Amino acid sequence: MVSLCSDVIIRGISLHSSGSTSSSHPAAGVSLGRFQRIQQLRSERCRASSFVRGLSVLGSSSSYSSLITSAQLFATSAKLRKIRREKISCSAMGIQVVERDQEIQSESETQRSWFLDISIPPETVAGFKEDYEAEAKTWAPDLGTTMDFYRLEEFIASAHMLARKWLPRDVVRKLETFYHDPRQPSVMVIRGLPIDEDMPPTTYDGVKTKVGKYMSEAWLLGIGRIVGQPFNFKLPPQMVTAAGGGMELIVREILPRREKEQNASNYGSSVILEMHRDFFTCAPECAVDVLIFMGLRGDPRKIGKTLVADYYEIYNRLSPDDIQILREQSLTWQFGPTAESGFTHPVIFGTEENPEFYIFEEEVLSSPVEDRVKGSAEAMAAYRRLKDVAREVAVEHGGVDVERGVVLLLNQRRVSHGRTSFEAKYDGNDRWVQKILVNQGQIWQPYGPVPWPERHITYRTVKHGP
Numbered sequence: 503m504v505s506l507c508s509d510v511i512i513r514g515i516s517l518h519s520s521g522s523t524s525s526s527h528p529a530a531g532v533s534l535g536r537f538q539r540i541q542q543l544r545s546e547r548c549r550a551s552s553f554v555r556g557l558s559v560l561g562s563s564s565s566y567s568s569l570i571t572s573a574q575l576f577a578t579s580a581k582l583r584k585i586r587r588e589k590i591s592c593s594a595m596g597i598q599v600v601e602r603d604q605e606i607q608s609e610s611e612t613q614r615s616w617f618l619d620i621s622i623p624p625e626t627v628a629g630f631k632e633d634y635e636a637e638a639k640t641w642a643p644d645l646g647t648t649m650d651f652y653r654l655e656e657f658i659a660s661a662h663m664l665a666r667k668w669l670p671r672d673v674v675r676k677l678e679t680f681y682h683d684p685r686q687p688s689v690m691v692i693r694g695l696p697i698d699e700d701m702p703p704t705t706y707d708g709v710k711t712k713v714g715k716y717m718s719e720a721w722l723l724g725i726g727r728i729v730g731q732p733f734n735f736k737l738p739p740q741m742v743t744a745a746g747g748g749m750e751l752i753v754r755e756i757l758p759r760r761e762k763e764q765n766a767s768n769y770g771s772s773v774i775l776e777m778h779r780d781f782f783t784c785a786p787e788c789a790v791d792v793l794i795f796m797g798l799r800g801d802p803r804k805i806g807k808t809l810v811a812d813y814y815e816i817y818n819r820l821s822p823d824d825i826q827i828l829r830e831q832s833l834t835w836q837f838g839p840t841a842e843s844g845f846t847h848p849v850i851f852g853t854e855e856n857p858e859f860y861i862f863e864e865e866v867l868s869s870p871v872e873d874r875v876k877g878s879a880e881a882m883a884a885y886r887r888l889k890d891v892a893r894e895v896a897v898e899h900g901g902v903d904v905e906r907g908v909v910l911l912l913n914q915r916r917v918s919h920g921r922t923s924f925e926a927k928y929d930g931n932d933r934w935v936q937k938i939l940v941n942q943g944q945i946w947q948p949y950g951p952v953p954w955p956e957r958h959i960t961y962r963t964v965k966h967g968p
């Protein structure tokens with residue numbers, strides 16, 4: 503069956519907070535059931551894989567400051583290419599579909615929603631700052647840079663409490679299931695979170711400049727603790743020094759540095775950071791299951807963005823031959839000069855429904871170019887095509903401007919990420935993002951390399967194959 507649908511914007515839905523009847527409770531949220539009804543409605547009307555852009559939900563819920571005022575939902579199917587636009591109205595349902603633009607090929611194609619964009623209304627988090635400041639009175643002034651795990655634990659506990667208290671309930675629910683439930687989006691954006699005022703200029707010389715103000719860190723670690731366990735790697739001193747310092751801190755800084763302008767790294771700007779998966783060689787107890795970014799200052803020119811490309815979306819654009827080659831043949835990435843620093847694995851694994859990729863930005867490797875990744879000629883060609891498709895998906899999507907007050911979550915089992923190139927001015931107003939790594943709570947397995955209760959883990963590579 504061929505039908506038409508997609509790229510819809512749904513407006514005018516009045517949402518009601520579910521459960522709580524307390525008019526003062528900040529965490530009353532939008533009804534998940536209502537949200538699912540919207541998805542079901544879309545499913546019924548569209549009857550097949552669709553590409554839904556800009557599900558914009560507007561409304562009010564009387565006494566609550568609890569609305570998700572804007573949600574963007576992308577359900578994608580790469581097989582759908584023929585674009586057609588028309589406008590329709592579904593006023594009987596109180597819903598107006600204002601755009602409709604893709605030809606749908608088959609009812610059997612699976613619907614996937616991989617991008618969710620939520621805006622928190624200012625009134626919902628109006629009391630956060632006061633609550634944060636009361637909590638922060640008990641913190642040591644160097645919490646943002648401490649490596650003392652007892653103090654770090656106090657900070658994470660406070661941050662966790664604050665995030666759970668001030669985020670709408672359905673947002674917390676989505677965070678709880680973000681990693682575990684494949685029906686959840688693989689990318690989630692939360693906008694409108696209040697962060698520190700009077701920010702220092704965007705600059706970095708290995709020492710954090712944002713000292714004594716940790717609202718952004720509180721959101722990052724609080725949200726990270728809802729999703730799983732924030733952690734970082736214990737890195738050799740030479741690696742920390744080479745990177746310019748700060749990589750060992752549980753909250754990492756991403757901001758342009760003039761001497762690293764051409765680097766495909768957290769500090770680069772003038773070159774694109776190609777689509778990749780962070781730390782994919784890690785053993786399970788230190789796997790970076792989820793990445794979380796928080797914007798402190800967006801690129802003033804709105805060019806510097808984080809790129810995202812969902813694996814399922816990429817998978818559906820690959821040829822069957824390439825899929826077979828990349829499932830059956832292994833590539834070897836060479837992360838250092840010794841044989842032990844090589845990592846050999848097929849690029850594609852996992853199921854048809856939940857395919858996983860090992861996709862990497864080989865420019866970050868210090869090994870000779872010809873050694874960075876190796877495989878048969880056909881496997882290398884298929885890998886290059888996969889990377890091209892990943893970039894195509896990312897460019898089509900457009901990326902995320904991780905600007906002030908924006909949190910971006912990536913499920914690394916389901917989505918690759920990168921960064922656009924952009925112009926850094928080094929005038930103190932450049933793009934500034936923070937980042938944490940999250941594991942799904944396996945970091946303290948008894949046989950693992952983590953001395954409980956530390957959150958800094960000795961990097962251990964899992965070995966596959968021969």
Ligand SMILES: [Fe+2]
Nearest residue numbers: 778779780919
């Ligand atoms: Fe990355």
